[in-house]
Amino acid sequence: MLHKKIQNISVDCVVFGYDTKTKSLNVLLIRRYLESQDKAEVLVDDHVITGYHMYEHETLDETATRVLKELTGLTNQYKKQFKAFGDPDRLTGEKDLLWINNEKFNHRTITIAYYFLLKTEEVDINNNQYQANWFPVKDLPNLGFDHEQIIMEALENLKTKCLSEPIIFELLPDRFTINEVQDVYQSILNIELDNRNFRRKLISKKCIIALDEKQTGVSKKPSQLYMFSKDVYEKLFQKNYLISI
Amino acid sequence: MLHKKIQNISVDCVVFGYDTKTKSLNVLLIRRYLESQDKAEVLVDDHVITGYHMYEHETLDETATRVLKELTGLTNQYKKQFKAFGDPDRLTGEKDLLWINNEKFNHRTITIAYYFLLKTEEVDINNNQYQANWFPVKDLPNLGFDHEQIIMEALENLKTKCLSEPIIFELLPDRFTINEVQDVYQSILNIELDNRNFRRKLISKKCIIALDEKQTGVSKKPSQLYMFSKDVYEKLFQKNYLISI
C-alpha cells in the first residue's frame, strides 16, 4: 500500500527517558550531519528530535505512534500532544533546507508536537537507521530547526502535568524505590524535595504498593521496592479542585 | 496585499464568555444554515465555532487573533492554543462538505484549536457578518463537524488551567464581587464551593484588592467591589510544586 504524504504537516516527537544511574531526565535525539559534495565543508552538524510527515490516512496520534515505533521499536507508550508549531520561518534557516535523509525541504511546515515518556531500559537506541542518543535536558547539544524551543515547551508541559497525574511512573522501572521517584521529580522540576516529607506523602498513597522485595547487591542498607497500581489509582481517583492562583 | 491561503490548515477558536446575570459560562457560536437550490430541503442547520484557513505569512497565533477580531472586533484577549484536531474523517460527514460561506470544502483539514476568554459586555455580537450568539456550555445546540469535541476539550483545558492561573478574571468585569468570582469557578468546574471558605481564601490574596466602592441600586446589602492586580500577582508569584497525584 502506497501512502501519500501530506507535504506541509508533520508530527514531531520529544522522547523523554530517565536514567536512574545519573539521575538525569534525558531526551532522545538523532544527529544530522552533511558535508558538501567535495567534502570540503560541513553543511549541517546538529541534533534534532524525530518527526515525519503525516500520511493522508492517518490520525495525528497514529502518526506520532508510527514515528516513535520507527525510532525505538516501542508502541503503547504514554504520549501527549502538547502544542503545534507553525511560524512561517521555522524551517527556513539556510542550513535547515536539508532534511535528515537528504530530502529537500522548502515548504512551510506546521508540526504537531508530542512528547513520549518511556522506560530507558526498554529501548535499544541502535536498533534503527538513525544515530540516536540520549542527552540530558540540562545539557542539550546544538539543535536544528526550532527543536530547542519544542523540547523546552514539552518540558514545561511535563512539569505541570506530573504534578497532577501519575505519569512519573512511565519513566521508571515497574519496581522502584521511593528515592528513585523523588529523584525523577527533582530532575523534572529542577528542585530539591525533603526526603522525609516526600516519603511520608508518597507511602500514604493507596496506589503505591510495597512489594515483598528489596534491592540486592548494594553495599548499604537495601531499599524497599514499590510498584504503582494504575487500577487502584483510577478506582480511588477524585479530582482535586484546589484553587491555587 | 493578496494573502495566499494554506488549504489544509485552519485555526478554530472557542470563544468563552461569562454571563454574570445567568451565572453561565457561554460559548460564542455562529449558525450554519443552507437550503437546497429549490428551497425544498434544509441541507445544513447547525452551529459551529469560528475558524478560518491560515494565510501563508501568518503565525498560528496571528491566525487565531485575526479570526477573533473578525468575529468580535476584539484584540488582545487571553488566548490559549490547546490542541490540534486532524482525524482524516473529521470534515467528511455529507453535510459538512459545505463550509460556512458556501466555499466548497473537500480537503482533509488539520485544525489548530484555540480558546479565548473575554468579557461578554465588551462584545457586540451583531457587529459582524455572522449570526453569532452566546450559548451556555451546559446547553449547547446541535454542532457541526467535530466542534462539540473541540469545545469539550477546550473546557477541560480551561478547568485545569483556571485552578493554577488567575485567568478567571479575564471573564469578569474589571470590578467584581467575591461572589461573582465564586460563581465563575462554579460554572467552569461544575461544582459547589463553600462561600465562607472561598471568600476567606480569595480575600487573603494580595493580588485581590478591595476598592472604595460598593454595588449600587440593589435592594439588599450591597457587595464590596474588588479588582485583580496582575502586577501584584506577578510580583508575588511563586510556582507551587505541590505534588498531588
Place this chain on the structure above:
DNA sequence: ATCGATTAACGTCAAAATTACGTTTAATAT
C-alpha cells in the same frame, strides 16, 4: 567477628491550611 562506610527509613512538633458549620449586618421596599 567487628567496625566503618553508606544510604534507607523512621519520628516529632509547630505552623498553616482546610473543612464544616451559624450568626450578624446593610441595604431597599412596604
Place this chain on the structure above:
DNA sequence: ATATTAAACGTAATTTTGACGTTAATCGAT
C-alpha cells in the same frame, strides 16, 4: 418600623505541610 434579601463575618476541629535529627540494615575491609 419592619420584612426581605443576600453580603459578610467567625470559630473550632482536623488535616496537611515544613523543618528538623536519629536509628537501622547491608557490604566490605580488617
